Amino acid sequence: xxxxxxxxxxxxxxxxxxxxxxxxxxxxxxxxxxxxxxxxxxxxxxxxxxxxxxxxxxxxxxxxxxxxxxxxxxxxxxxxxxxxxxxxxxxxxxxxxxxxxxxxxxxxxxxxxxxxxxxxxxxxxxxxxxxxxxxxxxxxxxxxxxxxxxxxxxxxxxxxxxxxxxxxxxxxxxxxxxxxxxxxxxxxxxxxxxxxxxx
Amino acid sequence: xxxxxxxxxxxxxxxxxxxxxxxxxxxxxxxxxxxxxxxxxxxxxxxxxxxxxxxxxxxxxxxxxxxxxxxxxxxxxxxxxxxxxxxxxxxxxxxxxxxxxxxxxxxxxxxxxxxxxxxxxxxxxxxxxxxxxxxxxxxxxxxxxxxxxxxxxxxxxxxxxxxxxxxxxxxxxxxxxxxxxxxxxxxxxxxxxxxxxxx
Amino acid sequence: xxxxxxxxxxxxxxxxxxxxxxxxxxxxxxxxxxxxxxxxxxxxxxxxxxxxxxxxxxxxxxxxxxxxxxxxxxxxxxxxxxxxxxxxxxxxxxxxxxxxxxxxxxxxxxxxxxxxxxxxxxxxxxxxxxxxxxxxxxxxxxxxxxxxxxxxxxxxxxxxxxxxxxxxxxxxxxxxxxxxxxxxxxxxxxxxxxxxxxx
Amino acid sequence: xxxxxxxxxxxxxxxxxxxxxxxxxxxxxxxxxxxxxxxxxxxxxxxxxxxxxxxxxxxxxxxxxxxxxxxxxxxxxxxxxxxxxxxxxxxxxxxxxxxxxxxxxxxxxxxxxxxxxxxxxxxxxxxxxxxxxxxxxxxxxxxxxxxxxxxxxxxxxxxxxxxxxxxxxxxxxxxxxxxxxxxxxxxxxxxxxxxxxxx
Numbered sequence: 001x002x003x004x005x006x007x008x009x010x011x012x013x014x015x016x017x018x019x020x021x022x023x024x025x026x027x028x029x030x031x032x033x034x035x036x037x038x039x040x041x042x043x044x045x046x047x048x049x050x051x052x053x054x055x056x057x058x059x060x061x062x063x064x065x066x067x068x069x070x071x072x073x074x075x076x077x078x079x080x081x082x083x084x085x086x087x088x089x090x091x092x093x094x095x096x097x098x099x100x101x102x103x104x105x106x107x108x109x110x111x112x113x114x115x116x117x118x119x120x121x122x123x124x125x126x127x128x129x130x131x132x133x134x135x136x137x138x139x140x141x142x143x144x145x146x147x148x149x150x151x152x153x154x155x156x157x158x159x160x161x162x163x164x165x166x167x168x169x170x171x172x173x174x175x176x177x178x179x180x181x182x183x184x185x186x187x188x189x190x191x192x193x194x195x196x197x198x199x
Numbered sequence: 200x201x202x203x204x205x206x207x208x209x210x211x212x213x214x215x216x217x218x219x220x221x222x223x224x225x226x227x228x229x230x231x232x233x234x235x236x237x238x239x240x241x242x243x244x245x246x247x248x249x250x251x252x253x254x255x256x257x258x259x260x261x262x263x264x265x266x267x268x269x270x271x272x273x274x275x276x277x278x279x280x281x282x283x284x285x286x287x288x289x290x291x292x293x294x295x296x297x298x299x300x301x302x303x304x305x306x307x308x309x310x311x312x313x314x315x316x317x318x319x320x321x322x323x324x325x326x327x328x329x330x331x332x333x334x335x336x337x338x339x340x341x342x343x344x345x346x347x348x349x350x351x352x353x354x355x356x357x358x359x360x361x362x363x364x365x366x367x368x369x370x371x372x373x374x375x376x377x378x379x380x381x382x383x384x385x386x387x388x389x390x391x392x393x394x395x396x397x398x
Numbered sequence: 399x400x401x402x403x404x405x406x407x408x409x410x411x412x413x414x415x416x417x418x419x420x421x422x423x424x425x426x427x428x429x430x431x432x433x434x435x436x437x438x439x440x441x442x443x444x445x446x447x448x449x450x451x452x453x454x455x456x457x458x459x460x461x462x463x464x465x466x467x468x469x470x471x472x473x474x475x476x477x478x479x480x481x482x483x484x485x486x487x488x489x490x491x492x493x494x495x496x497x498x499x500x501x502x503x504x505x506x507x508x509x510x511x512x513x514x515x516x517x518x519x520x521x522x523x524x525x526x527x528x529x530x531x532x533x534x535x536x537x538x539x540x541x542x543x544x545x546x547x548x549x550x551x552x553x554x555x556x557x558x559x560x561x562x563x564x565x566x567x568x569x570x571x572x573x574x575x576x577x578x579x580x581x582x583x584x585x586x587x588x589x590x591x592x593x594x595x596x597x
Numbered sequence: 598x599x600x601x602x603x604x605x606x607x608x609x610x611x612x613x614x615x616x617x618x619x620x621x622x623x624x625x626x627x628x629x630x631x632x633x634x635x636x637x638x639x640x641x642x643x644x645x646x647x648x649x650x651x652x653x654x655x656x657x658x659x660x661x662x663x664x665x666x667x668x669x670x671x672x673x674x675x676x677x678x679x680x681x682x683x684x685x686x687x688x689x690x691x692x693x694x695x696x697x698x699x700x701x702x703x704x705x706x707x708x709x710x711x712x713x714x715x716x717x718x719x720x721x722x723x724x725x726x727x728x729x730x731x732x733x734x735x736x737x738x739x740x741x742x743x744x745x746x747x748x749x750x751x752x753x754x755x756x757x758x759x760x761x762x763x764x765x766x767x768x769x770x771x772x773x774x775x776x777x778x779x780x781x782x783x784x785x786x787x788x789x790x791x792x793x794x795x796x
Contacts, residue, residue, distance in 0.1 A: 001397055005206055005261055007602055012214030012410075015609030020222060022684050023617060027692035031699035040688075051684070055677045062602050062673060073389045076261060080254045087221050087250070091239075095226035102230035190670045198598055200596055204405055204460050211413030211609075219421060272588045275460060279453045286420050286449070294425035294434075301429035399795055403604055403659050410612030418620060471787045474659060478652045485619050485648070493624035493633075500628035 003071045006079055010061060013083045018054040021047055021090045024097070043097050049181070050093045056187045057086060057116070063190040066198060067137040068127055075130065078123040085116035106173050107161035113180055114154040121147045140197045146186055153179045202270045205278055209260060212282045217253040220246055220289045223296070242296050248380070249292045255386045256285060256315070262389040265397060266336040267326055274329065277322040284315035305372050306360035312379055313353040320346045339396045345385055352378045401469045404477055408459060411481045416452040419445055419488045422495070441495050447579070448491045454585045455484060455514070461588040464596060465535040466525055473528065476521040483514035504571050505559035511578055512552040519545045538595045544584055551577045551584075600668045603676055607658060610680045615651040618644055618687045621694070640694050646778070647690045653784045654683060654713070660787040663795060664734040665724060672727065675720040682713035703770050704758035710777055711751040718744045737794040743783055750776045750783075 025043050028035035061082075092112045096105040124141060131137040157179030164172025224242050227234035260281075291311045295304040323340060330336040356378030363371025423441050426433035459480075490510045494503040522539060529535040555577030562570025622640050625632035658679075689709045693702040721738060728734040754776030761769025 001265055001394070005210060005264075008207060008605060009210045009214055009257060009261075011602060011606045012211050012609050013218055015606055016215055016218040016613055017221075018680075019610055019613040019617065019684055020218065022614075022687050023222070023620070025685075025688045027688060027695050027702075031692075031696040031701055033701060036692075036701070036705070048681075051681055055674075055681075058606060059670065059673050059677070062606075063670070065602075066598055072394055073258065073262070073391075076258050076389075077254075077387070080258070083217075084247075084250055084254075087218055088224075090221050091224045091226060095230075095235075098226050099230035104230055104232060104235070105226075108235065188674070190673075192670075195598065195669055200464055200593070204409060204463075207406060208409045208413055208456060208460075211410050212417055215414055215417040216420075219417065222421070271593055272457060272461070272590075275457050275588075276453075276586070279457070282416075283446075283449055283453075286417055287423075289420050290423045290425060290438075294429075297425050298429035303429055303431060303434070304425075307434065399663055399792065403608060403662075406605060407608045407612055407655060407659075410609050411616055414613055414616040415619075418616065421620065470792055471656060471660070471789075474656050474787075475652075475785070478656070481615075482645075482648055482652075485616055486622075488619050489622045489624060489637075493628075496624050497628035502628055502630060502633070503624075506633070 001071050003065055003068050003075075006071060006076060007065055010079060010083060011058075013087065014054055014058045014061075017086055017089060018051055018058075021050055021093060024090060024094050042100060046093050046097050049184070050089050052184055052188075053113070054086060054089060056184055057082075057120070059190045060120070060187060063194040064124065064127070064141070066194055067140055069131060069135065069137065071127075072130065074126055075123070078119070078126040082116065082119040082123050085112060085119050088112050101173050101177070103161055103164045103173060106176050107158055110154055110158040110161060110176055110180060113183070114151060114158065117147075117150050117154060117183075136197050140193045141191065144191065150183050150186065153183050200270050202264055202267050202274075205270060205275060206264055209278060209282060210257075212286065213253055213257045213260075216285055216288060217250055217257075220249055220292060223289060223293050241299060245292050245296050248383070249288050251383055251387075252312070253285060253288060255383060256281075256319070258389045259319070259386060262393040263323065263326070263340070265393055266339055268330060268334065268336065270326075271329065273325055274322070277318070277325040281315065281318035281322050284311060284318050287311050300372050300376070302360055302363045302372060305375050306357055309353055309357040309360060309375055309379060312382070313350060313357065316346075316349050316353060316382075335396050339392045340390065343390065349382050349385065352382050399469050401463055401466050401473075404469060404474060405463055408477060408481065409456075411485065412452055412456045412459075415484055415487060416449055416456075419448055419491060422488060422492050440498060444491050444495050447582070448487050450582055450586075451511070452484060452487060454582055455480075455518070457588045458518070458585060461592040462522065462525070462539070464592055465538055467529060467533065467535065469525075470528065473521070473524055476517070476524040480514065480517035480521050483510060483517050486510050499571050499575070501559055501562045501571060504574050505556055508552055508556040508559060508574055508578060511581070512549060512556065515545075515548050515552060515581075534595050538591045539589065542589065548581050548584065551581050598668050600662055600665050600672075603668060603673060604662055607676060607680065608655075610684065611651055611655045611658075614683055614686060615648055615655075618647055618690060621687060621691050639697060643690050643694050646781070647686050649781055649785075650710070651683060651686060653781055654679075654717070656787045657717070657784060660791040661721065661724070661738070663791055664737055666728060666732065666734065668724075669727065671723055672720070675716070675723040679713065679716035679720050682709060682716050685709050686713075698770050698774070700758055700761045700770060703773050704755055707751055707755040707758060707773055707777060710780070711748060711755065714744075714747050714751060714780075733794050737790045738788065741788065747780050747783065750780050 025040060025047060028039040089112065092105070092109040096102075096109050099105045124144075124147070128138060128141065157176040160167070160172045160175035160179070167175075224239060224246055227238040288311065291304070291308040295301075295308050298304045323343075323346070327337060327340065356375040359366070359371045359374035359378070423438060423445060426437040487510065490503070490507040494500075494507050497503045522542075522545070526536060526539065555574040558565070558570045558573035558577070622637060622644060625636040686709065689702070689706040693699075693706050696702045721741075721744070725735060725738065754773040757764070757769045757772035757776070759769075764772075
């Protein structure tokens, strides 16, 4: 089966996730700069982070499926599993936002990121088993170091948020958010081997 | 006529249905685990069920249209009829949620599921009549047992919710939800004959 | 230029319009049948009408573009003009709903329907001028009687709502809604000449 | 890599942006013409402007990608950067709206427009470097005067809003909005050289 509809559906879901988060950006009450910064400053910041995250997933998903030759029902479900964890971003982002980056919401956001990353790795794995070891897909995507470092970094972030009470005030949350941003930076450039393979 | 636009439009509608339900997931008021569980626990649970349901419909719709060779106006309408009942999922889910799984909302949710299943069966039937009895479509999808068992199970669930007052407390609702989940499990694996036919 | 992206974008916009209207369907406060009927009864009814209307536009748009051979910038804008009036459906429907079918909202709903119909006729006209008089497009879609009757019926409906105060109570609104439904029924079956031409 | 998925994803995001703004159009409280004009008059006006703006971006994006032969990861990100600024339109529009066109929200709206225009120019530039100087893309889109005039006009508008307190009442806001509308008018007709090249 071709992957056209899987890609179209994923594009649709990701397009909606990335865009509906803007509905959570309530316009400030007043009309001054202070109103903008106080009411919407933090929301705008977390919006940027979550927009970037969904963008990163889309870019990597895009590159991943450039090499896919065939799919089946299991691939559809592995993909839906990834979309599920991504679909919770607006919810976890909004909670983090409303509580002004409280410890537990930041932790839950990290868990959501970790599960999305795990689902992405699973999707890659399921695709791997469907392509022979001599396929372009296999040879290009095998042994991707980033899929090993990411969960470790997320784990550190989540732990920092978990132990925040034994750390200096705000330190736990700052370390956690730092880890999340670090993983994001790591994935901004999609796998260069994909583009090389396609050439 | 090719079915490309029908598939693209369905992908769009299903992508939106599956994603906007997250807008109903209001972030908890406070920042503790209790807040998360009390305010959003049940919503998250019903979100998972409804996400899975829309996912199941998408996967089966995906497989169904792999075999379709031609469509016409009637197929477009049969498909829109299915999308209509699916589009009510966010509404029926939210009601069930707000009333913490009260009897009638659970019943109405079941009726919505039943009508979506009936619309799916109708779509399959309309497509069947458009493909000759010697077509791959006809030979692969004819006599699908699941389309017979599903309405029976939905019926049992709806009846249980209807007679909930003559049953031990919560029993009616639990039986109903159990039936709904059972049908979902039945359809998670899309028709394997489709993949075999395509090979 | 091919019309693929125009169709994909229109599918996206129509998919969203048809689905976000469900966000206006607020779940009932209580958990009884009365709550469902009183709070959501009318909304469900107008939802059905608007869903049907968007569905009708999609089906006819689908058939229209089956015959299109080439497009240009003007066609893109004529299409966007149509999408604009359709995008107001959730707004006009919600107003009609909130006021329980008051005279002016029903009138405004009719004006929106009329302008959408005019935009559709304009789109058809713009496409007509881009296809020679010997093209399949021209020969199939020329002289479509429905595009003449529809504005007349809408006009009657709008007039009835306008003069509602000189008519028996509710008569104006009922005539208006009757006219709107009548036009919808007329367009449910997409132009059969399109399917014949494609064969 | 082909640009199909980039176009599909952009269509999805733009379709959602253009449509969710209608969710901000709250239906009037009462059922009279006055209610419509007072509650929704301004919102409808800004809705038209923002709808037109997103439409203009879509039409120009559509023409731009007609000539694109190949893309890579950087193009994906340049495109996402454009979508980011466009995705803020519902937010900046709503703020302008809620404050009934106050000085700072009008200024912020202009900054958003300017950044979207800069992102569009960047996307065009990135694409330019990926196509040889003898490619159709290069020869058709090189030296587009509009990309130079637009930022100047936006700058004048933003300045007018900034200095509104030293100008007669409302003059700053009117000049600013006038500039924004002027740029929009300039871009309504997509680059005619694209259609000529395709022929």
